[in-house]
Every structure is written in C-alpha cells, then in structure tokens.
Amino acid sequence: MIDPAFSAPGRFFRGNLHTHSTLSDGVLPPEEVCRRYRDEGYDFIALTDHFVGLFGYPIADTKPFRDNRFTTVLGAEVHSGAMQNGELWHILAVGLPEDFAPSNSPGFHPVEGQESGPEIARRAREAGAFVAVAHPHWSGLTLEDARSIGDAHAVEVYNHGCARGCDRGEGFxxxxxLLSEGRDLTLIATDDAHFSEPDHFGGWVMVKAEANEPEALLTALKAGRFYSSQGPELRHVERAGNKLHIECSAVESVIVQGHGSAAVSRHAPSMTRAEIDLTRFAGSDWIRATVIDSAGRRAWSNPMRLG
Structure with missing residues (x-):
C-alpha cells in the first residue's frame, strides 16, 4: 500500500492554505501577500481572510494575481457559533465559491441565533470547499468540539503563526x-500568516497534482494526495506487509505513530530511508510518520489505515 501522495500521477506543488490580508486583520494587501509567496518559491496559496461582518464577509478575488507558474485558490476562514469554551469557531474553507452566503457573524464573538460551527462547516463542504479544523490548540478545542465537525477533511496540525505568537501551534x-475513533482525516501544516510578526513561510503542504490549477489542487487535497512540512521532503511512504518504508531528504529522526502510546523511532545522521517494523502497531487501526532534520524541522505524512 503506497501513500496516495506518492502513487498518484503528477508532481508536487508547494502551497500555503491559511493566509490573511488587509481585507481582514492582515497588514499587507492581497497583491503583496501573493507576491511574497510567489517570490519565496511557493506554487500556490489560499488567501483565507476572516469571513465576518466586521470586514464585509470577504472572499478575496486573487485571480488577477495568478500567472503561468503561480496560482491561487479562493477561500476564507469562516466563523459561526460557540465552542465549549464560549469562543467563536474558526474553520478553514479552501475552495469556496465567491458567492458563498454569509452567516450571521458580525464579529469575533458568538451571537444568538447564528449557525453552529458544524453547520457552517457542512455548508462550506457542500459548496465545494476543502474544510479543516483550524488551530485546535490555539482555540482551546475540546474533543467534543472536534467530534462535532463531521464535515472536516483535515485538522490543522501545525500553524506557524500560532506557534510563533503564543506557542500553541499544534493539533496532533x-x-x-479522532483517528482512533475511526475518522478519516488528513493533516495540514499552514502559516496563518498576517505578516505582523514572523508568522510566514514556516509550514506548508506539498500537493501531488497533474497541474498547478485550482481545481486540480482541490481534488488532490480532498483525496489526501499531499504531505505537510516545515522543510524536509518526503519522497516515498509505502507499507509492505508488516513494514513501513520511508524515503526522504536527509533527516536525523524517523518516527511512526499510531493509536494511544504506540510509536517506533529511528535516529541516525543524514538518513534518507528507513524501514519500520509495524509489530508495535498491532492494536492500532492507523499509523502516520514524522521525519525531523538536523535543524529540528519536521515533515508529516497523512495517516494510513491498517485495517
């Protein structure tokens, strides 16, 4: 069984799925945000400004900033309803249509009578978006909260802005x-860049697609044909019998995780391949892999089901 990111046709495209501009609370205009990502070597971004009334419910029209080597996917960070801690839901929706109907979300606080988080997530998915639960640690998300978003494709497991701004950047x-409860979910790393602090160019997805075009990228994201990274490259992930074979750029650690405390690690200088025995995961229905380079930067595979 080969991870679909490495068996699908096409090539990898580097992208950031969570970004803000002056259309909401970012400090740079959309054109400059796109320019910086393009010139930093990204193939695409999704500009996901806050979809609240305070900013006029923006879905940024970034189509004019596309060229023959850089593209954009329309989207927004949508908000509605209260989590268990009483704060407003934050849900990433990449691939929203420009006419997506606003919720009754005037600002960054829940109001009576508005949609719940699960309801706006469902609407976003039905409208064609790739939906992710944003920054669980930063949000103070409970497991019950997370369970309620049944229409999520993914969980934001690394958010660079939250990591740099308040040391609450992870969602693993x-x-x-959720994986141990049987949910089929993928894992995304993002910037959540506002450019008001060093919150950019720190976490991204590598999407395997046949073309650097919005629909091809969205199709690949929904199918799980990607991995996430802070720097290292994953080059192949394959399960063969009771072994997991991993090929990557030079790293110092390869770790495979599963249900509960199940984990196996390998550590050596400049590893570019590893073979992990899966006996330790006999009680796990899923596994995922992490590689860590000499600078401490990580890359993560999507989960693979063992059943």
Whole structure:
C-alpha cells in the first residue's frame, strides 16, 4: 500500500492554505501577500481572510494575481457559533465559491441565533470547499468540539503563526484522538500568516497534482494526495506487509505513530530511508510518520489505515 501522495500521477506543488490580508486583520494587501509567496518559491496559496461582518464577509478575488507558474485558490476562514469554551469557531474553507452566503457573524464573538460551527462547516463542504479544523490548540478545542465537525477533511496540525505568537501551534492530539475513533482525516501544516510578526513561510503542504490549477489542487487535497512540512521532503511512504518504508531528504529522526502510546523511532545522521517494523502497531487501526532534520524541522505524512 503506497501513500496516495506518492502513487498518484503528477508532481508536487508547494502551497500555503491559511493566509490573511488587509481585507481582514492582515497588514499587507492581497497583491503583496501573493507576491511574497510567489517570490519565496511557493506554487500556490489560499488567501483565507476572516469571513465576518466586521470586514464585509470577504472572499478575496486573487485571480488577477495568478500567472503561468503561480496560482491561487479562493477561500476564507469562516466563523459561526460557540465552542465549549464560549469562543467563536474558526474553520478553514479552501475552495469556496465567491458567492458563498454569509452567516450571521458580525464579529469575533458568538451571537444568538447564528449557525453552529458544524453547520457552517457542512455548508462550506457542500459548496465545494476543502474544510479543516483550524488551530485546535490555539482555540482551546475540546474533543467534543472536534467530534462535532463531521464535515472536516483535515485538522490543522501545525500553524506557524500560532506557534510563533503564543506557542500553541499544534493539533496532533486532536487529530490522533479522532483517528482512533475511526475518522478519516488528513493533516495540514499552514502559516496563518498576517505578516505582523514572523508568522510566514514556516509550514506548508506539498500537493501531488497533474497541474498547478485550482481545481486540480482541490481534488488532490480532498483525496489526501499531499504531505505537510516545515522543510524536509518526503519522497516515498509505502507499507509492505508488516513494514513501513520511508524515503526522504536527509533527516536525523524517523518516527511512526499510531493509536494511544504506540510509536517506533529511528535516529541516525543524514538518513534518507528507513524501514519500520509495524509489530508495535498491532492494536492500532492507523499509523502516520514524522521525519525531523538536523535543524529540528519536521515533515508529516497523512495517516494510513491498517485495517
């Protein structure tokens, strides 16, 4: 069984799925945000400004900033309803149509009578978006909250802005618990860049698609044909019998995780391949892999079901 990111046709395209501009609370205009990502070597971004009334419910029209080597996917960070801690839901919706109907979300606080988080997530998915639970640690998300978003394709497991701004950048516990309950979810790393602090160019997805075009990228994201990274490259992930074979750029650690405490690691200088025995995962229905380079930067595979 080969991870679909490495068996699908096409090539990898580097992209950021969570970004803000002056259309909401970012400090750079959309054109400059796109320019910086393009010139930094990204193949695409999704400009996902906050979809609230305070900013006029923006879905940024970034089509004019596309060229023959850089593209954009329309989207927004949608908000509606209260989580268990009483704060407003944050849900990433990449691939929204420009006419997506606003919720009754005037600002960054829940109001009576508005849609719930699960309801706006469902509407976004039905409208064609790739939907992700944003920054679980930063949000103070409970497991019950996370369970309620049944229409999520993914969990944002690394958010560079939250990591740099408040040391609450990860969502792996949320993702792992949901995976152990049988949910089919993928894992995304993002910037959540506002350009008001060093919150950019720190986490991204590598999407395997046949063309650097919005629909091809969205199709690949929904099918799980990608991995996430802070720097290292994953080059092949394959399960053969009771072994997991991993090929990557030079790293110092290769770790495979599964249900509960199940994990196996390998550590050596400049590893570019590893073979992990899966006996430790006999009680796990899923596994995922992490590689870590000499600078401490990580890359993550999507989960693979063992059943």
């Amino acid at each position: 516990q949320t993702a792992d618990l």
